[in-house]
Amino acid sequence: MTTIRNYQPADRAQIMELLRLNTPEFFSPNEEEDLVYYLDNHIEHYYVAELDGKVVGSGGINLADDGVTAKLSWDIVHPEQQGKGIGRALTEFRIQHIKAMPGLQTISVRTSQLVYPFYQKFGLEIKEIVEDFWEEGFDMYRMESDVKTTPD
Template structure:
């Protein structure tokens, strides 16, 4: 497994990962949001490659003062889920944030994925916001404890 910094040449593979996870984990409407994020809002974004194939991706963004970081756009190939790739990518990004002086780490996710983040030590911060991302995709705002 190799984790490396994102390049725009990775876009087709990342888009395919999103599509493979739609509608189970993402709404169709989120495709445009992901492409906008990749084009305009990246702080740090990474790709996971296994045997020459992109099997996952995810990034983080920091607040302007650099003290708070939020994991963003985690996508793992369905065939790779449950095999430790998502955990390795999350731990890698947490370590990268800590190297940059980030002291508060969060993630904004859905009811479908929040148990994964709980296993990594994240706790729910605020009440759930129904249909936040899209219909049937609620917001779970979590912080690493």
């Protein structure tokens, strides 16, 4: 059974390993440094999914400076667990958390051309595409949805 819980600093090595296991298929090698910086400096709400005591996924929520936007951030799932509901469970968990936070109106995510169809399942729509944003071949898809209309 999968358990979702708050991130602890002791989870860092396992999360970094998840990123490496998904590089270069889903993440640019250049993003490892960005994840280290995020874990050290920008965590607001970050969660891990555990299966049999092992971290198999992670993802966060960060609040934008506008005070009304919640950003899904750093979603990573172990390659052997992809397609088994871990990412869906983490995303649904965070959407419910966002809906419970007063004043939030928009859910946003920046993802790649490889993963954007996953977020469409949750009602997020493409608002912007920037080619080669993270690195050559890694385009950025900025997606949004209204908090009220995002499916549970």
